[in-house]
Amino acid sequence: MSLSDPKAFQRRFGALLADPTAAGLEPALVRALTIHRNTATKAAVDALGENYPVVRALVGEEPFMACAVEYVSARPPVDPRLCDYGASFADFLADYPPFVELPYLRDCARVERAVIEALFAADAVPASGSDFDGGIDPGLALQLHPAARRVHCSAPAGSIWRAHQPDSLDALDALAWRTEDCLVTRPANAVQVLPLDPAASAFLEAAAAGRTIGEAAEAGAEHGDLAAAFFSLLAAGAFRRPLDAGRFL
Amino acid sequence: MLPTAGLGFKLQHLDEALAAKAPGLWFEVHAENYMVEGGPRLAALAALRERFPISLHGVGLSLASPEPPSDAHLARLKTLAERIEPFRMSDHLAWQKWEGTHHSDFLPFPRTAAALQHVIDNVDRVQTVLGRPLLVENPSLYIDLPGHELSEAEFLAALAKATGCGLLLDVNNLFVSAHNLGFNASAAMDAINADLVQEIHLAGHSPDGDSSSRLLIDSHGADIAEPVWALYRRFVERAGPRPTLIERDDDVPAFEALMRERDQAHDILNRRHVLV
Incomplete structure (x- = not known):
């Protein structure tokens, strides 16, 4: 393989990397290409496994590895930040035939992706109950904390995530099998996942859409105890701390 | 004390790293x-930066690509450098970008005059944006490509002369390349202009998993091999001490085990302070 033009060389080498066993290559080149391909695949598979530990635990190590290799081949990294790799894994799982009997995996992957996004999101001071000691201005539109994500799931994926945490007291066999909205946040600089009751979920959805506290409260109040919902969202660090005049810390 | 031997930082070792008191200790990420x-x-x-010098080691600049590093990536690197104020910044003499994908390994290329010009342009671009000097690391090689016009030492020396960048000498990569391509590691190391070397990497390698292959893989998944230590001592005897990193990325052992390798490098260096 002699190509003195760097662009032509990289086009040729890149094409061979995609298929190291192409006919006619000398064995030493095939082996080198295979090593480079294996190293890159391993790095991407390891990164995916780190970002989706619950999906990995649910399907088992070998099936996960087989799936990860397929994913890496279909959707290879496009960015050197492998800690952020796998954004489209949930969509891939939905169409991955070996896991077709496990439809809840997609929701579990969506929760895990939200956890990664929350982990790396910008820092900001969360709003707390004491920010509202002087009363709640219904005309104020709250801003979600940069780490806050609301995930609507057809399966209890947030509860499944919680049951898989090392210090979890939640038992998998106690799960109620139903749709679940959950909140992913990072209070005290550690990511948590919280299943939301319908009032909290409706309030959060409205607030995330830019509606005022008054409008969000109306949306939430149709579904249950709004005050409890509001303070549970505050405790979870769902919002940025509001300042005067509608600004946020 | 000035930096002597350091460790690749692992998040799971944060508490032990923050409590470590070894003289000259530093960390790379x-x-x-x-x-x-x-x-x-x-x-x-x-928090780690509060206590120790930090080196930022890049694995994504793709310096040997004909295209420049992405502006977005460079901006992120600059932001991080301004946050951390590293005492060293480095990346590899290799390429990784190809048709929109990022290949997470260090790919080889014929060391031609044309390739040298691309790398010079890319290193210039990085150093201009960062406002800091970059160190460029010799990669592990697995195939003797045809078409080289310069040896690795000549290529790196020309790059340093044109851009003012320094070199990161990875002794394990040099050993692995020499084994795989069949050249003499000591002679190749002696050909490197020691004045350009501002950091050293030490790591473990592994035999290729393919039983018909006699190649060594730069796995970062084993202890540092004795012949690599011997090459390292040879360099330090010739050139004097340089900040030296123990790299371990796979099968990562306990912090104390990594510190034992670190202390071994420190002992080799500590006859003289390392000049920053």
Whole structure:
């Protein structure tokens, strides 16, 4: 393989990397290409496994590895930040035939992706109950904390995530099998996942859409105890701390 | 004390790292792992930076690509450098970008005059944006490509002369390349202009998993091999001490085990202080 033009060389080498066993290559080149391909695949598979530990635990190590290799081949990294790799894994799982009997995996992957996004999101001071000691201005539109994500799931994926945490007291066999909205946040600089009751979920959805506290409260109040919902969202660090005049810390 | 021997930092070792008291200790991280907006990972690195010198080691600039590094990536690297104020910044003499994908390994290329000009342009671009000097690391090679016009030592010396960059000498990569391509590692190391070398990497390698292959793989998944230690001592005897990193990325052992290798490198260096 002699190509003195760097662009032509990289086009040729890149094409061979995609298929190291192409006919006619000398064995030493095939082996080198295979090593480079294996190293890159391993790095991407390891990164995916780190970002989706619950999906990995649910399907088992070998099936996960087989799936990860397929994913890496279909959707290879496009960015050197492998800690952020796998954004489209949930969509891939939905169409991955070996896991077709496990439809809840997609929701579990969506929760895990939200956890990664929350982990790396910008820092900001969360709003707390004491920010509202002087009363709640219904005309104020709250801003979600940069780490806050609301995930609507057809399966209890947030509860499944919680049951898989090392210090979890939640038992998998106690799960109620139903749709679940959950909140992913990072209070005290550690990511948590919280299943939301319908009032909290409706309030959060409205607030995330830019509606005022008054409008969000109306949306939430149709579904249950709004005050409890509001303070549970505050405790979870769902919002940025509001300042005067509608600004946020 | 000035930096002597350091460790690749692993998040799971944060508490032990923060409590470590070894003289001359420093830490290196892969810059890309910390190109995030906030959260506990950045906070951990900032806490570590309060106590130790930090080196940012890039694995994503793709310096040997004919195209320049992406502006977005460079901006993220600059932001991180301004947050951490590293005492060294480095990346590899290799390429990784190809048709929109990022190949997470260090790919080889014919060391031609044309390739040299691309690398010079890319290193110039990086150093201009960062406002800091870059160190460029020799990669592990697995195939003797045809078409080289310069040896690795000549290529790196020309790059340093044109850009003012320094070199990161990875002794394990040099050993692995020499074994795989069949050249003499000691002679190749002696050909490197020691004045350009501002950091050294030491790591473990592994035999190729393919039983018909006699290649060594730069796995970072084993203890440092004795012949690599011997090459390292040879370099330090010739050139004097340089900040030296113990790299371990796979099968990572306990912090104390990594510190034992670190202390071994420190002992080799500590006859003289390392000049920063």
